[in-house]
Amino acid sequence: MAGGIRWTSPFAWIVRVIRVPGEERRSLIQITKATAAAVIAWIVATAVLRLPQPFLAPYAAVFLVQATVYRSVRGWAQQVGAVSVGVLLAAAAGQLIPSVTVALGLAVFTGLLIGSWRAFGDSGVWVGITGMLLISYGSATEPVLLADRLLETALGAAIGAVLNAVVLPPLHGERLRTATSRLASAIGDVLEETAHLVRGGDDPEAAERLQERMRDVRSLVAEAEDAIGWTxxxxxxxxxxxxxxxxxxxxxxxxxxxxLAQLIDAVSEAVQSEQPIQPPGEYARGVIGELLETLAEVARSGDSEKLDRCRSLVEELDRLLVMPTDEVTTSIGLGAMALPARRLVQRLEAD
Incomplete structure (x- = not known):
C-alpha cells in the first residue's frame, strides 16, 4: 500500500493541478516563475552585464518569488539592504584587519548581530553570510568585485519580485474558499449535535463528544483566521x-x-450536572433544538428565510423566559442557552 501511495501520489497531484484551481496549481505556477526568474537573472548577469561568477543573481531571484506580491517587494528591499550592509562590512574588515581569519570571524559576528534587527526580516542572516563569503573568497579588498556582488543581488531580487508581481501574481482565494466551506460545515454539524443533545436530555458521554468536536472547530477557526490574513x-x-x-x-x-463556545458550555453544564443549571422543560428544549438546527442550515447556506425562522424562535424563547414559573433552576438553564443562541442569530444577521 505504501508503495502504491508513493507511485500514485504524483499522478494524483498532477490531476489536481489540471482539474482544480487550488493549492497545487498555485504551487506549480510559483515554481515555474521561480525557475524562469533564475534563468532570466543568469542570462542578464552573464550575457548582458558580463559579470564574473554571478551566482547571487539567480539565487536572489528564486527567493524573491514569494507567496504574495507584498512579500516579494518587501523581500527585495530587505535582501538588497542586507547584502549592502554585508558588502560594506566585508570592505571595512578587509581593509582594516590584516588577518583573514580574524576579519572573517569579526564580520560574521557583527553581521549576524546587525542582521537581527527586525527591519531586515528573514534576510537579516545575509548580512553576516555576505561578509563571510566575500572575505573567504578574497573579494573584500577588491572594490570592483564588491560592487559586482551587490549588483548581482539587486538584479536577481528585482527580477524575481517583478516577475512575481506581473505574471499571474499569487492570490489565495482557494484557501479562503476551502476554509469557508470547512468551517461552515463544522459549525453546522456541531449545532445539529447540540440540538440532538438538548432534545435527548441526560447524556454525559454525548456532552464530552461535543466538547471534542468543539476543539476541532476551534482549530478550523484558527485556520480560517490564517486564510483571512493571507488573503x-x-x-x-x-x-x-x-x-x-x-x-x-x-x-x-x-x-x-x-x-458557539458559550452555548456548548451551557448545554454541557445543563446535561452533566443537576445544580445550579438544569435543563429547561420539554417544550423549551424543542424550541432550542429547532433553533439550533435552523442555525445549522443558515451557517451552511446563508438562507435568509431560515434566518427569519431563527428570529421567530428567539422571540419564542424570550416569551418563555418571562413566563411565571416555580422552576427557577430550569429558567436559569433556559437563559444560559438562550443568550448565546441570540448572539449566534445576531452574528448571522450581520453577514
Missing part, C-alpha cells in the same frame, strides 16, 4: 486583487466562535 496580504500591490474572493462570509463564520 488580505495577497491584495497589497496585486494587479489581480479585484478578482479575489470576498472574505466577509468567512470572517462572519469566525465571529460565531465565542457565542
Amino acid at each position: 488580505r496580504e495577497s491584495r497589497y500591490l496585486n494587479l489581480r486583487r479585484g478578482r479575489e474572493e470576498r472574505e466577509e462570509p468567512l470572517a462572519n463564520l469566525v465571529s460565531l466562535w465565542p457565542p
